[in-house]
Amino acid sequence: MCGIVGYVGERDVVPLLMDGLRRLEYRGYDSAGVVAIQDGCLQTVRAEGKLDRLKEKLATHPLAGHYGLGHTRWATHGVPSERNAHPMVDARNRLALIHNGIIENFLPLKKRLIAEGWTFKSDTDTEVVANLISSYLDVSNAAGAPGTDLKTAVSRAVQELEGMYAFAVVTIEGDGQQIVAARQGPPLVIGLAEGEQFLASDPSALLIHTKDVVFLENGDIARLTPAGVEIWDKSGETVKRQVHRLTWDPIQAEKGGYKHFMLKEIHDQTQAVQDTFAGRVDFEDSRILFDTIQVSDEDLRRIERIQIVACGTSWHAGLIGKFLIENIARVPVEVDYGSEYRYRDPIVDDRMLAVGISQSGETADTLSAMEAAHERGARLFTVCNVPGSQATRISEGVIYTHAGPEIGVASTKAFSTQLVALYLLALYLRQVRTGSIDRSYLDALAHLPHAVNDVISRQESRMEALAKRYFRAENFLYLGRGINYPIALEGALKLKEISYIHAEGYPAGEMKHGPIALIDKEMPVVALATGDQVFEKVKSNLQEVKARDGVVIALTDRDPEELGGICDEIIQVPTVSPLLQPIVNVIPLQLLAYFTGVRRGADVDQPRNLAKSVTVE
Numbered sequence: 001m002c003g004i005v006g007y008v009g010e011r012d013v014v015p016l017l018m019d020g021l022r023r024l025e026y027r028g029y030d031s032a033g034v035v036a037i038q039d040g041c042l043q044t045v046r047a048e049g050k051l052d053r054l055k056e057k058l059a060t061h062p063l064a065g066h067y068g069l070g071h072t073r074w075a076t077h078g079v080p081s082e083r084n085a086h087p088m089v090d091a092r093n094r095l096a097l098i099h100n101g102i103i104e105n106f107l108p109l110k111k112r113l114i115a116e117g118w119t120f121k122s123d124t125d126t127e128v129v130a131n132l133i134s135s136y137l138d139v140s141n142a143a144g145a146p147g148t149d150l151k152t153a154v155s156r157a158v159q160e161l162e163g164m165y166a167f168a169v170v171t172i173e174g175d176g177q178q179i180v181a182a183r184q185g186p187p188l189v190i191g192l193a194e195g196e197q198f199l200a201s202d203p204s205a206l207l208i209h210t211k212d213v214v215f216l217e218n219g220d221i222a223r224l225t226p227a228g229v230e231i232w233d234k235s236g237e238t239v240k241r242q243v244h245r246l247t248w249d250p251i252q253a254e255k256g257g258y259k260h261f262m263l264k265e266i267h268d269q270t271q272a273v274q275d276t277f278a279g280r281v282d283f284e285d286s287r288i289l290f291d292t293i294q295v296s297d298e299d300l301r302r303i304e305r306i307q308i309v310a311c312g313t314s315w316h317a318g319l320i321g322k323f324l325i326e327n328i329a330r331v332p333v334e335v336d337y338g339s340e341y342r343y344r345d346p347i348v349d350d351r352m353l354a355v356g357i358s359q360s361g362e363t364a365d366t367l368s369a370m371e372a373a374h375e376r377g378a379r380l381f382t383v384c385n386v387p388g389s390q391a392t393r394i395s396e397g398v399i400y401t402h403a404g405p406e407i408g409v410a411s412t413k414a415f416s417t418q419l420v421a422l423y424l425l426a427l428y429l430r431q432v433r434t435g436s437i438d439r440s441y442l443d444a445l446a447h448l449p450h451a452v453n454d455v456i457s458r459q460e461s462r463m464e465a466l467a468k469r470y471f472r473a474e475n476f477l478y479l480g481r482g483i484n485y486p487i488a489l490e491g492a493l494k495l496k497e498i499s500y501i502h503a504e505g506y507p508a509g510e511m512k513h514g515p516i517a518l519i520d521k522e523m524p525v526v527a528l529a530t531g532d533q534v535f536e537k538v539k540s541n542l543q544e545v546k547a548r549d550g551v552v553i554a555l556t557d558r559d560p561e562e563l564g565g566i567c568d569e570i571i572q573v574p575t576v577s578p579l580l581q582p583i584v585n586v587i588p589l590q591l592l593a594y595f596t597g598v599r600r601g602a603d604v605d606q607p608r609n610l611a612k613s614v615t616v617e
């Protein structure tokens, strides 16, 4: 949801900003722009559309300087256009600002500024912030001298802003190279280095420059100069924020020879799944080892129920988490969308554990739901992929998914590793509450990376062939039962996101209560028919599809003979423990979505209208 980059130092700023934007483009790609300051001049170049358009423009309008800002936009206020692209320059041409978020009270502020003589060139809420800060540059400072410094002007302006924002601003006035940034909601991370400092929405943009980062907290204002960083908290006091050392390898954020990040990330899953349980399982003593849980065993034994909150693919992981936790730890679990939870006046007490699942750790809806539960007394855990992100900072227990940076907008390896993390959480709760866990759970986990590798290597070309056969279909139905029903939802979501084909996931048994009316020979039905206790039931549902001429594509670990005569296509997957089978089953569906999107000419890494981190509600 908009990518922000900034640099202050000695290097040529524009190539640095463009590299950062390339790494953040998955956050939004409606327009992009940069500002660089040289010899007291604000120079901006902006372009509608993807980053390549900006690159082309920069080739004919080159900029230079040693500090500046870059932005890639996911439009909220104002259509995607060059006029609405960031950076926004104020009406007096003395500062430029980039912004991620929504200023809810931008209209009254705009009216007031217009009455004071400020003019506007765009439809955005961001330009209001630029003019508001500029208006405060004219206000006398505390000593009564005319004019004030940028940081003071920003602190005064933010007191008037309502909504969620992360912004950064540079000015040609005042003393020397500096970037001032403010955060209330969406993420901002500062990269620290000798004689130069970096700013970004996401640490993946900083990895090639530094591994030492500071995450700004809500209400913080920071000033970056080549010499260092100063931070003030919401009460205006200077604060020292913890310096985190990133463990991600910059190579993980590259395509590594694959045509798309999505395909690379599907392949990453063998390693990512293994990395997520490595070091956390003591196979000798059959124990789960977590060192990032700050809730005592005694308190965990008091927990009577669990509330999972998440969005999108992470919500699907939550639905499977319910099966895992209820089956293994025997604690009742409810799962809700982050965007729904806080508005339903939830019943919460200190015997409830809330678990927020989020790849980014920055999804506004999920964070709000987590905070709502925590404020009402629940203990708070997160399953999260991004070190130091907001979800990890507000939680008392953090279970990291060790997937590495996920760049493709469609979540793949984040999902499979979330399932591994939830399996570990279920085992941990059982261990704490009953004293032991059965070794067979761990043996099943040890076998998983091999099965994941097997399904990727056997099914990739097969899924490419299926995509070639069915990519013209206008609708798809995905069916699953029990623990595989959420995989049907996830398969449908992947196809929708990547190929723009309408797809629905349904519990197989529910099909006869409505969706069966849609079945005809044009409707491919992808069914999860792996060998758990509902296999025979799913088989009967497929008979019902076939009887109505539907195209049956069955994913199974059983002997294909058992589905003989019903299926048009069979996707064979290896058998693993039933609780881990969803991790294997989802992979062919990810591949099918990927190859279908490619066939239809869609931009699979950056699908239309989507953004990787949804940091607005």
Ligand code: M6R
Pocket (backbone or CB within 6 Å): 311, 312, 313, 314, 315, 357, 358, 359, 360, 361, 362, 363, 366, 409, 410, 411, 412, 497, 610, 612, 613, 614
């Ligand atoms: O970062 P999060 O896991 O909190 O993101 C949640 C959803 O926005 C995300 O899973 C989204 O649905 C993906 N595009 C799915 O592929």
